[in-house]
Every structure is written in C-alpha cells, then in structure tokens.
Amino acid sequence: MIKLKNLVKTYKMGSTTVKALDGINLEVADGTFITIMGRSGSGKTTLLNMIGCLDRPDNGTIIIDGADITKLPRRQLSKIRREKIGFIFQQHNLIDTLTALENVMLPLRYVRVPKKKAKALALKLLIQVGLQSRINHLPKQLSGGEQQRVAIARALVNKPVAILGDEPTGSIDTETAQAIVALMRKLSKKNNQTFIVVTHDPIIAAASDLVVKMIDGKLYQEDSNINILGKEDKLII
Ligand code: ADP
Ligand code: MG
Numbered sequence: 474m475i476k477l478k479n480l481v482k483t484y485k486m487g488s489t490t491v492k493a494l495d496g497i498n499l500e501v502a503d504g505t506f507i508t509i510m511g512r513s514g515s516g517k518t519t520l521l522n523m524i525g526c527l528d529r530p531d532n533g534t535i536i537i538d539g540a541d542i543t544k545l546p547r548r549q550l551s552k553i554r555r556e557k558i559g560f561i562f563q564q565h566n567l568i569d570t571l572t573a574l575e576n577v578m579l580p581l582r583y584v585r586v587p588k589k590k591a592k593a594l595a596l597k598l599l600i601q602v603g604l605q606s607r608i609n610h611l612p613k614q615l616s617g618g619e620q621q622r623v624a625i626a627r628a629l630v631n632k633p634v635a636i637l638g639d640e641p642t643g644s645i646d647t648e649t650a651q652a653i654v655a656l657m658r659k660l661s662k663k664n665n666q667t668f669i670v671v672t673h674d675p676i677i678a679a680a681s682d683l684v685v686k687m688i689d690g691k692l693y694q695e696d697s698n699i700n701i702l703g704k705e706d707k708l709i710i
Contacts, residue, residue, distance in 0.1 A: 475501045475524065475635055475667055480533035482519055482690075493519040494530065495690030498709050501683075503634070504665040506658050508678045511687030517671040520687070521637045524669065526554035538634050555584055559628030559636040561657075563643035565620045567612040567627070573599060574608040577626045584631065598626035602656060618649035622656070629660060636661075638670035642677060654680045685709065 480497035483490050493516045501507055511517050522528040523535060526542060529550075535542050542553055559580075567576045577595035578588075586594070599608050602622040612620055621641065628636050638657070642650035658680050661668045670677055678684045686693045692709045 474503060474536070474538075475499075475669075476534070476536035477524070478534045478536075480520070480523060480530045480535065482516075482523065482528075482530050492690050494523070494533075497533070497690070497692055499685070499692060501667050501669065503667055504661055505682045506661045506668045506680065507670070507683045507685065508681040509669065509671045509685050509687055509692075510673065510678060511671075515687040516690040517687050518639055519690075521639055521669065521671060524635065525558050525560060525637050526550045555580070556631060557634045559631070559633035561621075561624050561628045561636060561638040561641040563640040565612070565624035567620060567623055569612055572609050572611055573604060573615065573623045573626075576612070576623055577630050580627060580631045595626070595630055598630045599623070601629075601660065602626045616649075617645045618653060621645055621649075621653055625653070625657065625660070629664070629666070632664070633666065635667045635669060638668065638672070640672055640674075641670060642672065642674050647676070650674060651676055 477497050477499045480494045481492070482494040483492050497520060509517050509520070519528070523530050530543060533543070537553065537557060542550060545553065568579070571579070574592065574595050577598055578591040581591035581594060596608065599605060602625055604619060604622055604626070607615060607619060612623070615623065642653055645653065654677050657668055657670070660666065672678065694707050694709050
C-alpha cells in the first residue's frame, strides 16, 4: 500500500515560487495499476520523484510498505529506493556496453546479490517479458519495444513494491506501446505490484485500474459519470 497525505512541494527560483505539489492525497492498494495524466508542468514528475525517494516534500507524509519515508535519513532513503522502487523512463536508460542480461542484473549487483543468483533472477525476469532469445544482445541490437522490455525487467528484478513510470511509452509506436502496457498490467497483477504511470497515452489510461488527473499540483479523480453530467472532476482529499 502506498499512502500520500497532504504532500506539498514548493520550488523557489529567485523571487518566484512554484507550488509543484499543492496538497496531494492518494491511497494505492498493492497490485493497482494507476495512471496519472496532466499537462506539462502540472507536477507529475515532481510527484514521482517524491514517491521514488529521489526528493523530499516540504510537508506531508509518504507511506510505503507501512513506513513513513519522509522521516528517514538520507542513507535509508536511498536504501528504500534501491530495494522497494523500480523506475521505467521514457528513454530506457540501458547501459550500451552491457547485454540485456547484464543490464537487468545491475540493480541486484548494487544491493550485493551474488552474481550467480543475480543472473538466475535476471534471466527469470527476461523470460517473463518474453526476451529469452535476446539475453546476450546489446541494447543497440534490440528494437525500441525490446529495449523497453529490458527496462521493465530491470525495474522489476529486485521485486519492488512500486514501479514508477514516467512516459514509458513516450518513444515507441502505438502497436508496441499496446503490447508494453498489456505486459506491465499483467505483471502488476501477477506479482501484486503497484504501478504508478505518468502518461499522455490513452492506451495506458484505458488499461488502468484508476486514472487520476493532475492540475496545478493537485490530484483529481476522473469520474466518467460526473464528466457525462458536465461537472467538475473530484478533488482527491
Ligand atoms: P510535469 O512532470 O507534470 O511536467 P514537473 O513536476 O516537472 O511537471 O514540474 C512542476 C512545476 O515545478 C513546473 O512549473 C516546473 O517548472 C517546476 N519545477 C520542477 N522541478 C523544479 C526544480 N528542480 N527547480 C525549480 N522548479 C522546478
Ligand atoms: Mg514530467
């Protein structure tokens, strides 16, 4: 379970202040696939950075797996990030000189899993994403969709509680995106892992358990019935 309570983050640039997060409240049960949509500048990446332990809010609490991470000292925060969070970005960020298998092994090597065990786990994940015949390929020898599958395997290999995606289908074609989304959804259900995905992509939104909209640092829950009546989306409080 991930619980966000009254998250506030303000950036100061000279004399201007930007309230990137303006009181975010959200509860996401394990195994939920949730999409966050919203215009550029609405605070989506800032929110992912907070949940991903890459940055801290000014105010509010973030509960991951029962613990309030906002209270943790820096070192423990990076431990949580390495052990409980997986990231999938628009650009896959794979290491060019490493094979698919070696790329997927990396997060495990960071937390000192022995090489043999890391290899076995990485192989298992590459099989799950359908790349058993590509394990020794370098990123440049893989298609865009295959590279993104490797990135997904890498994000999942240390069995994180939450997988955070920032426009994960932003640089692949629609057909491939559809397959990638179906794969992410399948994995979230199979492993009971939470996916929080920022996207403009209606394909991802359609495959989600929950779609929330971000506007000026606030989250709104899309309610199709409400929208049909032409009323406002509901602020999540
Ligand atoms: P999104 O991902 O929805 O496009 P961001 O979370 O990146 O939005 O940014 C939200 C707002 O906060 C924007 O107005 C942006 O300019 C501002 N912002 C983000 N990061 C910083 C930063 N490190 N310093 C100053 N302002 C920032
Ligand atoms: Mg962004």
